[in-house]
Amino acid sequence: MELYMSLAIGVLFTVGVYLILSKSLLRIILGTSLMTHGIHLLLLTMSRLKRGAPPLLGEEAEAYGDPLPQALILTSIVISFGVTSLYLILAYKAYRKLGTDNMELLRGEEDE
Amino acid sequence: MNNLLVLPLLIPLSTGVILLFLKNKMIAQRWISALGMVLNLASACLILYQVKAEGIQTLHMGGWLPPYGIVFVADMFAALLLLMTSVVSIGCLCCAFGTVGGARERNYFYPFLQFLLVGVSGSFLTGDLFNLFVCFEVMLISSYALLVLGGTRLQLRETLKYMLINIVSSTLFVAAVAYLYGTVGTLNMADLSLRVAEAGQEGVLNVIAILFLVVFAIKAGLFLFFWLPGSYSAPPAVVTALFGALLTKVGLYALIRTFTLIFYHEPAAAHSWIGWMAGATMILGALGAVAYSDIGRILNYNVIISVGLIAFGLAASTEESLNGVVFYLLHDMAAKALLFILGGIIVGLSGTRRLQEMGGLMKRCPPIGWMFFLTALAIAGIPPLSGFAGKLLLIQGGLRAGYYGLSAVSLLTSLIVLYSLLRLFMAAFWGEAKAQPASLPPSSGFALMPAAAAAAVSTSTRRAPASASTSARAITLAPVRKRLVLASGALLLIVISMGIGSEWVYSFTAEAGETLMNPAIYIDAVLKE
Numbered sequence: 001m002e003l004y005m006s007l008a009i010g011v012l013f014t015v016g017v018y019l020i021l022s023k024s025l026l027r028i029i030l031g032t033s034l035m036t037h038g039i040h041l042l043l044l045t046m047s048r049l050k051r052g053a054p055p056l057l058g059e060e061a062e063a064y065g066d067p068l069p070q071a072l073i074l075t076s077i078v079i080s081f082g083v084t085s086l087y088l089i090l091a092y093k094a095y096r097k098l099g100t101d102n103m104e105l106l107r108g109e110e111d112e
Numbered sequence: 113m114n115n116l117l118v119l120p121l122l123i124p125l126s127t128g129v130i131l132l133f134l135k136n137k138m139i140a141q142r143w144i145s146a147l148g149m150v151l152n153l154a155s156a157c158l159i160l161y162q163v164k165a166e167g168i169q170t171l172h173m174g175g176w177l178p179p180y181g182i183v184f185v186a187d188m189f190a191a192l193l194l195l196m197t198s199v200v201s202i203g204c205l206c207c208a209f210g211t212v213g214g215a216r217e218r219n220y221f222y223p224f225l226q227f228l229l230v231g232v233s234g235s236f237l238t239g240d241l242f243n244l245f246v247c248f249e250v251m252l253i254s255s256y257a258l259l260v261l262g263g264t265r266l267q268l269r270e271t272l273k274y275m276l277i278n279i280v281s282s283t284l285f286v287a288a289v290a291y292l293y294g295t296v297g298t299l300n301m302a303d304l305s306l307r308v309a310e311a312g313q314e315g316v317l318n319v320i321a322i323l324f325l326v327v328f329a330i331k332a333g334l335f336l337f338f339w340l341p342g343s344y345s346a347p348p349a350v351v352t353a354l355f356g357a358l359l360t361k362v363g364l365y366a367l368i369r370t371f372t373l374i375f376y377h378e379p380a381a382a383h384s385w386i387g388w389m390a391g392a393t394m395i396l397g398a399l400g401a402v403a404y405s406d407i408g409r410i411l412n413y414n415v416i417i418s419v420g421l422i423a424f425g426l427a428a429s430t431e432e433s434l435n436g437v438v439f440y441l442l443h444d445m446a447a448k449a450l451l452f453i454l455g456g457i458i459v460g461l462s463g464t465r466r467l468q469e470m471g472g473l474m475k476r477c478p479p480i481g482w483m484f485f486l487t488a489l490a491i492a493g494i495p496p497l498s499g500f501a502g503k504l505l506l507i508q509g510g511l512r513a514g515y516y517g518l519s520a521v522s523l524l525t526s527l528i529v530l531y532s533l534l535r536l537f538m539a540a541f542w543g544e545a546k547a548q549p550a551s552l553p554p555s556s557g558f559a560l561m562p563a564a565a566a567a568a569v570s571t572s573t574r575r576a577p578a579s580a581s582t583s584a585r586a587i588t589l590a591p592v593r594k595r596l597v598l599a600s601g602a603l604l605l606i607v608i609s610m611g612i613g614s615e616w617v618y619s620f621t622a623e624a625g626e627t628l629m630n631p632a633i634y635i636d637a638v639l640k641e
Contacts, residue, residue: 020280025272032279039286046294069293072242076286079249086253087275090260094268106269 005045012038025091025101029084036080040073114162117171117184119155120194120233123148128226138217142209145222149205152229153198160191164620168627168637170239178239178638179303185239185638188624189438193236193365196442199606200357200449201229206599207453208350210592211460216261216348224261228254228354235362239638241292241299244366245285248331252278255359258351259343270346277339281330288323295320302638304374305631313377321375321382328370332363334423335389337416341400344415345408349456352408356415357449361441364419368426368437372628379429387427391518393420394525401532405467407540410532411455414491417525418444424518425506433509435625439617440502443610447491447499450603451533454484457596458540467536472545479597481541483604488537490607492530498610501618 012034019031047066055067095101127148134140162169163186171184186194205225212221231251238244256278260271293299295316296307308317326336333340340360344352367386375382397420400413422444425437457480462470474481490497493504503526510519610617627633 020276028276032276032283035280035283036286039283039290042287043290043293046290068299069290072289072293075242075246079246083249083253083275083279086256087279090256090268090271090275093263094272097263097268098265103272106272 001049002045005041005049009038009041009045012041023103025095025103028103029087029091032087033080033084036076036084040076043069043073043076114169114171114186116155116159116162117169117186117237120152120159120198120237121230123152123155124226124229124233127151128223128230131223131226132220135220136218138214141217141222145226146202146205148226149198149202149229152233153195153202156191156195156198159186160195160620162186163188163191164623168634170638179298179300182243183239183300183302183638184237185302185634186237187627187634187637188620189365189368189628190236192438192442192620192624193361193445194233196445197229197232197236197358200445200603201225201354203449203599203603204350204354204357204453207353207456207596209595211456211596212348212350213262219261221258221261224254224257225354228258228358230254232358232362236365239301241301241304242289245282245289248285248362248366249282251359251362252282255355258354259347261351262347264346267346270343274339274343277330281327284323285327288320288327291316291320291323300638301369301373302635305635306639308374309377313375313381317375318378318381321371321378322385324370324375325367325382325385328363328367329389330363331360332367332423333360333393333416333419334363334367334386335393335396335420337393337397337419340416341409341412344412345406349452349459352411353449353452353456356411356452357445360415360419361445364422364441367423368628371426372429372434373631373634376429376631383427383429386423387515387518390420390423390427391521393417393423394521398525398528398532402528407455407459407465407467407536410536411452414451414529414532415448417529418448418491421503421506421522421525424510424515424522427518428506428510428513428515429629430509430513431625431629432505432512434628435618435621436502436505436507436509438621438624438628439505439614440499442617442621443490443498443502443607446603446606446610447487450483450487450600450607451491453596453600453603454480454487455536457593457600458484458536462540467539469546470540471543472541474541476545477593479601481537483597483600484533484537484541486604487607488530488533490611491533493526494530496608496611498607498614500611501614 016031016035016038019027019034022028047069050063050065053063053065055065091101098106100106127145130144131141134144159169169186172178173182173184228251231247231254234247234250235244238247256271256275259274260267289299292304296304296311298304298307311317313321330336344355371382371386394417397413397416401410401417404410404413422437422440425433425440458473459465461473461477464470486497490499493499507519507522
């Protein structure tokens with residue numbers, strides 16, 4: 001199971017990096033969010049995938065899942081959700097004002 | 113257990129939330145944010161006093177004892193940085209009143225400032241690696257907002273890139289955290305230190321260490337600083353002052369913390385990398401500082417040089433150089449904030465960012481000239497001022513650790529810093545006042561660095577003929593300029609007294625350096641209670 005997860009994470013990362021390297025702003029944003037998804041899966045996989053064990057420390061429990069990665073993922077999802085929505089709004093604003101979403105045209109060393 | 117440790121987060125957070133409800137009440141916003149910052153300063157002083165008197169202070173959130181749960185730790189290093197953060201932020205806040213422009217003030221400039229402080233203090237205090245990521249994000253999200261607030265073309269363009277860089281590096285940060293958790297099974301920094309020591313920092317742990325190095329190097333502008341000069345020249349000078357004084361320093365703090373507490377076992381791997389990167393940063397930064405004739409760029413490259421210098425101290429990692437790192441970090445926070453504020457004032461007074469087009473400011477505003485001159489000397493490290501003691505310690509430590517080349521580079525770059533700042537000083541203050549430039553660059557001229565002047569008069573003179581603008585500036589600016597001079601004077605006083613009282617400051621930094629040098633002190637304080 002871990003193997004498949006690792007493959008999925010690898011694919012997500014590859015696609016994310018590919019998209020970030022493209023010129024269109026929207027693709028770049030999609031790339032960042034795909035990469036973040038990959039990271040969340042990575043966090044999940046890193047604590048070994050277990051099934052059927054609740055994340056509780058009880059006297060009777062024979063096995064228990066690790067609750068920490070899930071808490072971490074939850075936090076990370078919230079943050080990336082906020083950041084991505086901010087980024088999308090910013091991209092829209094920038095598109096309206098600058099008239100382009102092509103990163104090649106947004107280099108600009110010179111003063112405008 | 114010490115509940116006080118939560119105050120440096122709680123005070124700015126609640127101040128920021130209160131400010132959200134006072135959107136159009138400008139005067140109230142200013143007073144409340146100033147009050148919040150003063151309270152913050154008081155709490156930082158209190159924490160520093162306690163750390164000095166009773167040693168490292170910890171706070172276990174929700175009563176979960178470490179290594180479970182999130183722990184806040186204030187050692188001397190964190191407490192000192194906390195104090196300097198609150199001082200610098202008060203200075204910047206005073207300069208922000210009336211200079212950032214009404215539109216910004218109405219659109220939540222002050223709340224964002226407070227939230228930025230939450231993130232910065234949280235990063236200094238936290239003792240948990242994932243919590244460090246969260247605090248970084250709080251800080252970064254506020255910085256995105258502060259960077260883009262105002263919405264000029266330049267700001268939008270630069271914020272897009274700044275956000276992308278930071279999102280990618282944050283993603284790598286979480287990846288590094290995930291790998292570390294998978295390898296040693298904990299995220300509490302003290303516990304991590306123990307477990308990494310047990311496992312030996314080899315193989316995968318070394319890779320993780322390098323991943324952390326890359327992440328924090330991007331955030332701190334250590335070698336991977338390609339994003340810094342562009343983004344930092346987009347917002348108003350006050351915001352750049354805050355960024356230059358705080359944001360890169362938080363990255364450096366994280367770097368120092370991880371590589372003195374957790375990954376200190378294999379200096380041959382990570383630390384030699386840090387050394388190379390520090391050298392390259394100093395050299396490239398120096399080239400940039402000399403090459404450009406735009407004030408914003410020159411000052412930004414000066415930020416980069418100091419990042420390199422501090423990283424050099426971390427690479428050497430002797431007791432002296434770590435003392436020097438702490439000392440120089442403190443000095444640099446105050447001095448860089450001051451430098452950017454003064455730079456902003458210069459741009460505001462002369463109405464241009466280009467060195468060739470300014471001149472003769474000494475006649476118009478002598479105090480600014482003298483302050484800029486002293487600041488330049490302090491940053492270059494001329495003896496009675498605060499840069500000297502830090503640099504002395506750094507270079508002594510470097511020589512003792514056998515880093516002769518890097519020591520030479522850092523001495524040489526100090527000269528170049530002096531040259532670049534004095535070139536700026538001579539161009540701006542000496543000579544005759546040039547004719548006002550034909551026009552401020554239409555959209556960006558003042559928004560690049562509108563410090564004092566430009567923003568305050570932008571509405572009145574922006575479209576007026578350029579010849580009329582000089583007199584209009586002089587009239588409208590009087591009260592604002594007085595406050596700016598006062599605020600920068602206060603910061604300068606701190607820089608000077610840190611230099612003159614360096615023996616006294618050293619008694620604090622030496623303790624911080626000792627804790628950094630002996631991770632056992634930190635670990636004991638966190639885990640055994």
